[in-house]
Amino acid sequence: MSGDTQAITADSLLNFSLHDSPGHLLRRCQQLAVDLYTMEVGANGLTPRQFALLLAVYQKAGISQVDLVRQTGIDRSTVAEMVARLIKRGLLVRQRTENDRRTNALAITAEGERQLRLAQPGVMRSQERLISPIPVNRRAEFIAMLQQLIEQLEQNP
Secondary structure, eight states, X not given: OOHHHHHOOHHHHHHOOGGGOHHHHHHHHHHHHXXXXXXXXXXXXXXXXXXXXXXXXHHTTTEEHHHHHHHHOOOHHHHHHHHHHHHHTTSEEEXXXXXXXXXXXXXXXXXHHHHHHHHHHHHHHHHHHHHTTSOGGGHHHHHHHHHHHHHHHHHOO
């Protein structure tokens, strides 16, 4: 047995607590965040990732798909699929950039902006419900710690 395998014994598994496991807790929080989002925005509204993509494009018209991946944290192949579907639904448009004909610039359509504006009140309610258990005076610290986790893990996977 290797040293790593020897450390995992039946007793250590009995003592392992999912309730103290950061990965498990973050996954549970994500599940609850999506549930709250869906309750507030509605099952027929934009999904959280669609909202993130459309918002990023709205805030930075002409953004490339590569920059959209960086901005949202959604993987490249998923962004490509989502962009294609959002274009098909008439929420985004894509055109080649003049500087680099291999790069696509994305822009939101009037309908895409309308969908964003329809979803925004529900998104804001879901965010408020999500953070409501955190004392008001600790919320900025909590958000900063989440941002720190993301930044550090992206730099050092």
